[in-house]
Amino acid sequence: TEFKTLDDAKQAKAFERGWLPPVLPDGSTDIVEENDLDINSGTGSFRFPTESTSHFLETIGSEHGGIVTRSSLGIAIAVTNKDTRWSIKLDPQKGTGTYSVQYKKK
Numbered sequence: 001t002e003f004k005t006l007d008d009a010k011q012a013k014a015f016e017r018g019w020l021p022p023v024l025p026d027g028s029t030d031i032v033e034e035n036d037l038d039i040n041s042g043t044g045s046f047r048f049p050t051e052s053t054s055h056f057l058e059t060i061g062s063e064h065g066g067i068v069t070r071s072s073l074g075i076a077i078a079v080t081n082k083d084t085r086w087s088i089k090l091d092p093q094k095g096t097g098t099y100s101v102q103y104k105k106k
Helices: 006-011 050-064
Strands: 002-005 029-036 041-047 067-071 074-080 084-091 096-103
Touching (some): 002 006, 050 074, 050 084
Antiparallel strands (some): 041 096, 067 074, 074 084
């Protein structure tokens, strides 16, 4: 599934379906999600305005318990709850991000 803008993804209720990370940077565009329902996993990518990085990191940490790791390769974020594990990678220089999600089988 592809969404041109963050607002498009919100209007399609993509976050409620659980296949997008719990939050994306403000102004995200070119959002792509690919899901494999057979193995309960998904991957995706997005672009974002680099000036939204700080607010995004604050939100994902304080509201979603994200663990943020910075390195010379970019920013890695892990968000885990009882049913899912999100891995989000940001390249704040280029304004690009990727993510993967793994759902625990019930």
